[in-house]
Amino acid sequence: MVSKKQGADLAEMAVESEVGDIAAAAGPYDRARALSAFKLGDVTFYWITRLSAISVLLILGGIIISLVIGAWPAMKEYGFQFLFTKRWAPSADPPVLGALGPIYGTLVTSFIAMLIAIPVGLGIAIFLTELCPQWLRRPIGLAIELLAGIPSIIYGMWGFFVLGPFLATTFQPFMINLCANIPVLQDIFAGPPSYLSLFNASLILAIMVLPFITSISVDVFKTVPPVLKEAAYGVGCTTWEVVRSVVIPYTRVGVIGGVMLALGRALGETMAVTFIIGNSFRISSSIFAPGTTISAAIASEFQESDGLHQSSLILLGLLLFVLTFFVLASARLMLARLDAKAGK
Amino acid sequence: MTSVEMSTVDTPVNPVNPIYARRRRRDLVVRGLCIAAAAFGVTWLALILFTLFYNGLAGLSLQVFTADTPPPGASEGGLRNAIVGSIMMTVIGVGIGAPLGLFAGTYLAEYGRNDRLTSVIRFINDILLSAPSIIIGLFIYGAVVVPMGGFSAIAGALALAVIVIPVVLRTTEDMLLLVPNPLREAASALGLPRSLVIRRIAYRAARSGLITGVLLATARVAGETAPLLFTALSNQFWSLNLSKTMANLPVTINNFVQSPYAYWKQLAWSGALLITLAVLALNVGARILGAERKTK
Numbered sequence A: 001m002v003s004k005k006q007g008a009d010l011a012e013m014a015v016e017s018e019v020g021d022i023a024a025a026a027g028p029y030d031r032a033r034a035l036s037a038f039k040l041g042d043v044t045f046y047w048i049t050r051l052s053a054i055s056v057l058l059i060l061g062g063i064i065i066s067l068v069i070g071a072w073p074a075m076k077e078y079g080f081q082f083l084f085t086k087r088w089a090p091s092a093d094p095p096v097l098g099a100l101g102p103i104y105g106t107l108v109t110s111f112i113a114m115l116i117a118i119p120v121g122l123g124i125a126i127f128l129t130e131l132c133p134q135w136l137r138r139p140i141g142l143a144i145e146l147l148a149g150i151p152s153i154i155y156g157m158w159g160f161f162v163l164g165p166f167l168a169t170t171f172q173p174f175m176i177n178l179c180a181n182i183p184v185l186q187d188i189f190a191g192p193p194s195y196l197s198l199f200n201a202s203l204i205l206a207i208m209v210l211p212f213i214t215s216i217s218v219d220v221f222k223t224v225p226p227v228l229k230e231a232a233y234g235v236g237c238t239t240w241e242v243v244r245s246v247v248i249p250y251t252r253v254g255v256i257g258g259v260m261l262a263l264g265r266a267l268g269e270t271m272a273v274t275f276i277i278g279n280s281f282r283i284s285s286s287i288f289a290p291g292t293t294i295s296a297a298i299a300s301e302f303q304e305s306d307g308l309h310q311s312s313l314i315l316l317g318l319l320l321f322v323l324t325f326f327v328l329a330s331a332r333l334m335l336a337r338l339d340a341k342a343g344k
Numbered sequence B: 001m002t003s004v005e006m007s008t009v010d011t012p013v014n015p016v017n018p019i020y021a022r023r024r025r026r027d028l029v030v031r032g033l034c035i036a037a038a039a040f041g042v043t044w045l046a047l048i049l050f051t052l053f054y055n056g057l058a059g060l061s062l063q064v065f066t067a068d069t070p071p072p073g074a075s076e077g078g079l080r081n082a083i084v085g086s087i088m089m090t091v092i093g094v095g096i097g098a099p100l101g102l103f104a105g106t107y108l109a110e111y112g113r114n115d116r117l118t119s120v121i122r123f124i125n126d127i128l129l130s131a132p133s134i135i136i137g138l139f140i141y142g143a144v145v146v147p148m149g150g151f152s153a154i155a156g157a158l159a160l161a162v163i164v165i166p167v168v169l170r171t172t173e174d175m176l177l178l179v180p181n182p183l184r185e186a187a188s189a190l191g192l193p194r195s196l197v198i199r200r201i202a203y204r205a206a207r208s209g210l211i212t213g214v215l216l217a218t219a220r221v222a223g224e225t226a227p228l229l230f231t232a233l234s235n236q237f238w239s240l241n242l243s244k245t246m247a248n249l250p251v252t253i254n255n256f257v258q259s260p261y262a263y264w265k266q267l268a269w270s271g272a273l274l275i276t277l278a279v280l281a282l283n284v285g286a287r288i289l290g291a292e293r294k295t296k
Helices: A004-026 A031-078 A100-131 A134-149 A152-169 A171-178 A198-221 A226-234 A239-268 A271-276 A294-304 A307-341 B003-008 B018-059 B062-066 B080-111 B116-130 B133-148 B153-178 B181-189 B194-205 B207-222 B249-257 B262-295
Strands: none
Touching: A031 A307, A031 B080, A031 B116, A031 B133, A031 B153, A031 B194, A100 A134, A100 A198, A100 A239, A100 A294, A100 A307, A100 B018, A134 A198, A134 B018, A134 B262, A152 A171, A152 A198, A152 A271, A152 B018, A152 B249, A152 B262, A198 A239, A198 A271, A198 B018, A226 A239, A239 A307, A239 B018, A239 B116, A239 B133, A271 A294, A271 B249, A294 A307, A294 B133, A307 B116, A307 B133, B018 B262, B062 B080, B062 B262, B080 B116, B080 B153, B080 B194, B080 B207, B080 B249, B080 B262, B116 B153, B133 B153, B153 B207, B181 B194, B194 B207, B207 B262, B249 B262
């Protein structure tokens, strides 16, 4: 932080240089002109910043308008039926296009990803705030944050070349054999093992959103007043009891906010998923079968599409935007509530 | 925190008391799971980096930087055009997006602190911050590519700029809010007009934080693929024309990975290594700058 002394120096320097500039430009004694130059600069700068701020709203408006215009032909053609049609046949005559497959894939992959990422992410956050020795905190925290920095195409490529083959030869056959005679489970974990599957995509998504859950949880865990935790330890609680009965209840809203934020990411993640989900519009009960998501469908078909096909893909994009908008909006509202509680 | 020491101190409890024993056992199990979770997270990073280096270094030679992307089936060529294209689009994207984000963040933190407009913009910005990047690609396709009549590098750069704005806006606002008010008051008391208070005092005091934001935004867009897929597209040639398609690393990797040619896959790994190194370096650089700020 800047100390007061430094600050005063800064102010002095700034005044000197600026007043010097303007005084030189305005001539030695022309106070009125100097003042009006100040005023003009003030108004200009105010409007530049204000218009820049408003540009954020324009971007949101632009996104909605351009998506609605692009999606209009498909909306007119299919209406609400679009949401419930399973078939995706862009080359049929007339083309039959339904969003059920991608919607199903998006929801299933995000659900499984959250199922894996929530416990692991919270576990790491608890480890970092309660258990980890001080010297290990920074390296592990940094490693988790770097995981968030890796571009999604790298995840996709890695999943395609490394994780997919690995899962298809180890984990998938194991689960398929294990569940072979158990009702319901045998349909969820049905063979054959595949390099490209909903489950592989879910696992990659889980790894990708892990850092979001962890870093937000660590942040909100830190808002717990130490006195509360110390009191609980003081009456003999174990670490787990402190976490369960003090930390989690105190930060519940914030943790849910973080989870929703991660969910928003998972729903819209594109490149990592496109590589390893198999881009099949069929809906299968097995999570080891190939599938597709909204974003993967757009990424893999948009370039070669036209007419109604393209319009349908844009409509898919609009659906995705609306979905993530609501998820992210509720995430932000929850996090804002926690901020208000912390008195920020 | 002292919690670690406190909870590991042996408390004088009766070890055979079943309730205590059960509580301790449960605590031990949960601790074990948390440690396993942390190991799980770090393992992925290690695995990904290991594979990247292992496969990427093998193909990394001078040729990668001096030759252009090869035609299908060739066994010679590099990524020069893609690297240059990526750098150009990233620089233009950040060049457009960063000032806009910076000024917008300035408005939120300096002029409109208690404004209704500010809370609306902050809310929308936070949503745009995590909006799917492929949606941004669709937006630019509809708003720039279709009216301009074709894919172009400038459309790609604009898509990146749209992603940069929310990141820079957010960090700028946060950093300016950290600047203590007495600084501004002192400057105002000396007769400095508001805009100069902001530019000469607040910006200067928050400088490393503002740079951190721009670096993070650059890291974020440097590896973005989805918004470039149908804006800048990509090509196989050396071209600096902004109004035409332009080769870029992410889309080139995307195309090469799914190809049947061994040399293309090899180049894809090298490209992936380059992108990851660049992005991680930017991230670490931003973090070091941010840490410096805190210890000052």
